[in-house]
Amino acid sequence: MNNTYIIGDVHGCLYTLKVLLTKLPKNANIIFVGDLIDKGNFSKEVISLVIENNYQCILGNHEALMINHIEDALLHQKESDWSTKKYFGGYKTIASYSDDMTTLKEHLSWLKTLPRYMEIDKYFITHAFALPYYKRRNNPNSYNGLMSNRPSDIDEWGWDWEDEYENYDVINIYGHQIVKKIDTSKNHIGIDTGAYRGYCLSAMCLDSKEIISVSTDIRDVK
Numbered sequence: 609m610n611n612t613y614i615i616g617d618v619h620g621c622l623y624t625l626k627v628l629l630t631k632l633p634k635n636a637n638i639i640f641v642g643d644l645i646d647k648g649n650f651s652k653e654v655i656s657l658v659i660e661n662n663y664q665c666i667l668g669n670h671e672a673l674m675i676n677h678i679e680d681a682l683l684h685q686k687e688s689d690w691s692t693k694k695y696f697g698g699y700k701t702i703a704s705y706s707d708d709m710t711t712l713k714e715h716l717s718w719l720k721t722l723p724r725y726m727e728i729d730k731y732f733i734t735h736a737f738a739l740p741y742y743k744r745r746n747n748p749n750s751y752n753g754l755m756s757n758r759p760s761d762i763d764e765w766g767w768d769w770e771d772e773y774e775n776y777d778v779i780n781i782y783g784h785q786i787v788k789k790i791d792t793s794k795n796h797i798g799i800d801t802g803a804y805r806g807y808c809l810s811a812m813c814l815d816s817k818e819i820i821s822v823s824t825d826i827r828d829v830k
Contacts, residue, residue: 611633611635612639613638615638615639615810617642617783617784618643619643619647619648620650620701620828621650621804628809632820640663642783642784643669643671646696649703651700652711666734668755669736678712681698724745728814731780733780736783737796738750739778741769742773778795786800790819792812804829805824806826808822808824
């Protein structure tokens with residue numbers, strides 16, 4: 609476990625990711641929390657890098673959107689919010705593939721194999737803040753929560769959070785919601801530091817909780 613590093617949301621920031629990887633041990637076991645794609649300029653290339661190096665990755669909400677919509681967008685010119693609206697950034701992913709349908713199909717097949725969570729010792733690794741769904745992590749009704757929930761959401765808004773999740777003897781590591789500073793003192797740790805917004809991309813060592821961050825390369829987002 610002392611050689612395992614969790615990397616936050618990459619969102620197509622290839623050059624930034626390459627720099628971060630040079631800061632990690634060469635034999636590191638690397639796990640991504642999902643959202644490899646969208647918003648940045650190099651979604652196809654990021655997925656290719658992850659596959660070629662046999663890195664592990666959690667299914668993020670943006671991968672789920674891509675699985676659901678990109679074939680329609682490219683093959684049938686069928687529009688969706690994901691493929692047209694800046695908020696989702698799917699149009700950047702579409703542009704990265706251009707006419708490379710062979711790679712697209714290979715990537716889609718790979719994306720469909722991604723797990724919704726991983727557990728390593730006491731660590732519960734997900735895309736979004738999923739601690740309030742831990743006891744129901746294998747229930748299909750909780751899958752959306754594993755990919756889309758945020759600490760800033762509150763159960764008074766209607767979220768079906770589990771009672772006493774703050775006392776669970778696990779540590780949830782996740783991305784999805786941008787944080788200015790990574791707080792490792794709680795039993796849930798958000799590590800999305802806003803690469804696509806021009807901030808930085810971060811990795812956390814499971815054993816030491818050391819944080820390694822690199823600033824966003826402007827080529828990824830300009």
